[in-house]
Amino acid sequence: MKNCEVCAAGLSEIFTVKEMMLGFRDEFEYGICQSCSTIQILALPDAITDYYPPYYYSFTEVIPKIKPLPLMKRLVNDFRIKKRYRKNENDQLKWLKPLGVRPSQKILDIGCGNGKLICELFNIGFQKVQGVDKFISKDIDYGHGVKVFQKDLSELKKGHYDLLMMHHVFEHMSEPLEELKKSHALLKKDGYLIVRIPVVGKAWEIYRDQWIQLDAPRHFFIHTEESIAILAEQSGFSITDVIYDSSGFQFWGSELYKRDISFVEAETKAYRRAVDFFSEEVLAEYEHEARRLNDSHQGDQAVFYLKKI
Numbered sequence: 001m002k003n004c005e006v007c008a009a010g011l012s013e014i015f016t017v018k019e020m021m022l023g024f025r026d027e028f029e030y031g032i033c034q035s036c037s038t039i040q041i042l043a044l045p046d047a048i049t050d051y052y053p054p055y056y057y058s059f060t061e062v063i064p065k066i067k068p069l070p071l072m073k074r075l076v077n078d079f080r081i082k083k084r085y086r087k088n089e090n091d092q093l094k095w096l097k098p099l100g101v102r103p104s105q106k107i108l109d110i111g112c113g114n115g116k117l118i119c120e121l122f123n124i125g126f127q128k129v130q131g132v133d134k135f136i137s138k139d140i141d142y143g144h145g146v147k148v149f150q151k152d153l154s155e156l157k158k159g160h161y162d163l164l165m166m167h168h169v170f171e172h173m174s175e176p177l178e179e180l181k182k183s184h185a186l187l188k189k190d191g192y193l194i195v196r197i198p199v200v201g202k203a204w205e206i207y208r209d210q211w212i213q214l215d216a217p218r219h220f221f222i223h224t225e226e227s228i229a230i231l232a233e234q235s236g237f238s239i240t241d242v243i244y245d246s247s248g249f250q251f252w253g254s255e256l257y258k259r260d261i262s263f264v265e266a267e268t269k270a271y272r273r274a275v276d277f278f279s280e281e282v283l284a285e286y287e288h289e290a291r292r293l294n295d296s297h298q299g300d301q302a303v304f305y306l307k308k309i
């Protein structure tokens with residue numbers, strides 16, 4: 001039997017997970033590492049692109065129009081961004097805030113799709129934002145230096161970036177250690193990589209194969225703090241912080257799967273909305289429970305801050 005791809009220990013339990021986001025309901029085998037507890041797919045699907053149809057959410061995001069800051073605002077940009085961090089003014093800044101990323105620093109969003117987040121960051125005042133995604137059809141140039149490259153990480157400029165971000169991308173990568181090593185090479189000295197991923201937590205214990213964040217077969221790995229620590233060490237990073245950012249989605253999404261309801265509606269291809277299935281009270285309780293779990297590092301997703309050493 002196969003061993004853990006992260007730490008090479010044996011897998012303790014093999015189980016089957018259905019594709020439920022799109023409602024295909026085909027089955028995939030996953031295993032749990034008996035040492036680092038990472039959940040991993042046993043065999044990569046032959047045609048993974050079939051599971052990313054054109055209506056998959058990251059292909060249909062609306063991109064805001066690029067608007068450079070007027071000169072007066074550019075002159076006080078550092079001050080403006082600091083104030084926004086303080087006041088939690090923009091959702092897009094909540095991951096950058098713990099690092100106090102400055103608007104003049106070079107940022108690369110890895111696996112960014114069409115580049116929605118980098119366009120939003122540019123409009124907030126970050127002047128050197130780029131993205132990379134090898135699964136888009138061609139490079140995209142939004143102007144003012146805002147570009148998305150259709151490339152592998154190994155093809156980008158080494159030692160160039162202050163900050164790399166992977167927002168719910170790392171769990172889709174078949175060779176996580178290799179991708180971390182490539183990321184390491186792209187960073188300047190003391191640069192940071194932010195990795196936001198689903199993690200094995202309480203929701204896994206409650207819902208098992210019906211847990212929405214297993215997301216078979218798109219998620220190849222569902223990591224743990226332990227597996228990220230192993231990979232970080234092997235790729236030249238130190239973990240400086242781990243912040244749990246799970247939401248009520250872990251409950252209401254998994255409750256849908258428990259009722260055998262796919263996340264995308266078969267005919268309309270629309271994504272389900274929580275309010276169509278659950279009362280306000282129930283949803284408030286789910287959010288409350290998510291915050292409680294986050295505080296005790298048991299939520300089902302987290303942000304890892306990795307510093308290049």
Ligand SMILES: [Zn+2]
Pocket residue numbers: 004005006007008009033034035036037038
């Ligand atoms: Zn392991």
